[in-house]
Structures are given as C-alpha cells and as structure tokens.
Amino acid sequence: xxxxxxxxxxxNSYKPRLLLSLLGIEYERIDVNIMKGETxxxxxxxxxxxxxIPALELEDGEFLWESNAILYFLASTGTPYLPAEPRLAANVxxxxxxxxxxxxxxxxxxxxxxMHTDENHPRRAELKDKMKGGYAALDVMEKHLHNRDYxxxxxxxxxxxxxxxxxxxxxxxxxxxxxxxxxxxxLARVSDRPGHILITDH
Numbered sequence: 282x283x284x285x286x287x288x289x290x291x292x293n294s295y296k297p298r299l300l301l302s303l304l305g306i307e308y309e310r311i312d313v314n315i316m317k318g319e320t321x322x323x324x325x326x327x328x329x330x331x332x333x334i335p336a337l338e339l340e341d342g343e344f345l346w347e348s349n350a351i352l353y354f355l356a357s358t359g360t361p362y363l364p365a366e367p368r369l370a371a372n373v374x375x376x377x378x379x380x381x382x383x384x385x386x387x388x389x390x391x392x393x394x395x396m397h398t399d400e401n402h403p404r405r406a407e408l409k410d411k412m413k414g415g416y417a418a419l420d421v422m423e424k425h426l427h428n429r430d431y432x433x434x435x436x437x438x439x440x441x442x443x444x445x446x447x448x449x450x451x452x453x454x455x456x457x458x459x460x461x462x463x464x465x466x467x468l469a470r471v472s473d474r475p476g477h478i479l480i481t482d483h
Contacts (some may be wrong), residue, residue, distance in 0.1 A: 282307060282308060282309055282340065283301070283306070283308040283309070283337055283338065283339065283340065284308065284309045284310075284311055284337070284338035285297060285298060285301070285308050285309070285310050285311065285335060285336075285337055285338075286311050286313050286325070286328065286329075286334055286335060286336040286337075286338070287310050287311065287312060287313065287334060287335055288312065288313055288314060288315050288334050288335075289312070289480070289481050290396070290480070290481070291315070291334060291335070292385075292389055292392075292446035292447040292450065292480065293333075293334065293335060293348040293385075293389075293446065294334050294335040294348070295446045295480045296335075296348045296349070296351070296352055296442055296443055296446045297335055297337060297348060297351040297352060297355060298310070298335075298478065299442055299445075299446070299477070299478060300352055300355050300356065300362065300439065300442055301355065302476045302477070302478045303362070303442075303474060303475075303476040303477070304355065304360060304362075304476070305476060306355070313325060313334050315333075315334060316397070320332045320333055320334055328344045328346075329344060329346040331346065333346065335348055335351060337351045337354070348443070348446075349377045349380070349381060349439075349443055352377070352439040352442060352443060353374075353377075353439065355439075356438075356439045361436055361438075362436075362437065362438050362439050362442070363438060363439055364433065364434055364438065369433055369434055372432075372433045372434075372440070373432075373433050373438050373439060373440040374440075375440075376432045376433065376440035376443070376444065377439065377440055377443045379418075379421070379444075380440075380443040380444050381443075383414070383417070383418050383421070384415075384418040384422075384444060384447065384448075385447060386411075386414065387410075387411045387412075387413075387414030387415035387417075387418060388411075388415040388418065388419075388447045388448065388451050388454050388456060389447045389454070390407070390411050390454075391408055391411040391412060391415055391454035391455055391456070392447065392450060392451070392453045392454030393454075394407060394408060394411070394454075395408075395453065395454055395455055396453060408455070411454075412455060412456070415451070415454065415456055416456070419448075419451075419456070419458070419461055419464060422444065422448070422461070422463075422464050422467075423461045423462075423463050423464050426463035426464060426466075426467050427463050430467070430470060431467070431470070432444065437470070437471060437474060441467070441471055442471075445468065445471045446480070448464065448468060449468050449471075449472070449480075450480060
C-alpha cells in the first residue's frame with residue numbers, strides 16, 4: 282500500500298490525494314505539518330532531501346517526490362488520466378510545466394501569504410506581483426478553455442488535476458474568478474467527477 286506524506290491545506294499535496302481518490306486506490310495518509318517544521322527533520326529529509334511535501338512511499342519502500350511527478354507515476358499505468366498518444370501526452374506535460382512555473386508560484390504563494398501572515402507582515406509586499414502573475418496565468422487558462430472542456434483532449438487528465446488544485450481555492454489568495462467563466466465551468470466539471478474530494482478531505 283502506498284503511503285502519502287501530506288499536509289491537508291497544501292494544494293501540492295492535494296493533487297496526488299485527489300488522483301488517488303479518483304482512481305479508487307487505497308493508501309495510508311501521514312500528516313506532516315509544514316508550519317511546525319516537520320519536513321525539515323532528519324527523519325523526513327531521509328525520505329525527501331528537498332524537505333517538502335508531498336512525498337509518496339512506494340510499495341518497495343522507495344520514495345517519489347514533487348507533486349506533478351507523483352501524478353505522472355500514478356496515471357502512467359494505463360489510466361485515462363494520461364493519454365497514450367505521444368503528442369497528447371506532451372500536451373499534458375506542457376500544462377503541468379505551466380502550472381509549476383507560471384501558475385503555482387503566483388496563485389499558491391498569494392494564498393499562502395494571506396492564510397499565514399497578518400497584514401503587517403513583510404511578505405504582504407509580494408502580493409502585488411503575485412496577483413499580477415496569477416491573473417496572467419488565469420488569462421491563459423481562460424483563453425485555452427474557451428471552446429474546450431478540459432486542457433488536453435476530451436477527458437480530464439493530470440494536467441487538469443495539477444491546475445485544479447490551486448485554481449479552485451484561488452479566492453483564498455485574493456483572486457476573483459468572476460471574469461473567468463470558462464475557468465469556472467471547467468472547475469465545476471472537475472469537481473463533479475465521481476471520487477472528487479475536497480482539499481481538506483482525507
């Protein structure tokens with residue numbers, strides 16, 4: 282059985298937790314509180330030397346880390362969440378790289394700042410740039426989804442799961458999704474899937 286080292290509020294941890302639920306795969310969830318420094322202990326660093334969650338312990342005792350790599354691993358064994366056709370598979374990876382470089386650093390970080398700092402904290406000065414970058418990412422997503430149900434092909438993929446994780450709680454980072462009807466419709470389609478769980482579910 283897999284073991285997922287997880288922190289419930291984290292969108293990055295939510296990604297594999299959501300996919301595991303959608304796939305109906307049983308696993309053991311182990312809570313690691315990042316706010317208490319639990320990813321920086323020698324015990325955890327032996328699992329992930331980068332000191333971050335999530336980390337997935339495989340059945341052979343090896344560890345896999347980085348949320349999108351875990352998604353790829355879980356989806357790559359003949360599931361519908363990763364297309365077999367190489368070009369479509371590359372499109373999935375394209376959007377997963379977009380999520381990590383053009384989406385998560387803005388939307389997720391703005392959410393973290395608002396959730397974990399008060400209005401006088403020095404990190405609040407970052408919010409203007411985070412909001413600008415986050416809205417730029419949402420603009421790209423809205424344009425792409427204008428005439429599509431999902432990011433790649435006609436079925437939800439791990440590209441959708443990667444982008445869904447922080448987009449569906451973007452309001453917690455101060456983002457207004459009202460001007461993004463295609464994004465909101467896409468969020469509803471993903472959330473309506475059997476096996477969907479909330480970010481705080483385990």
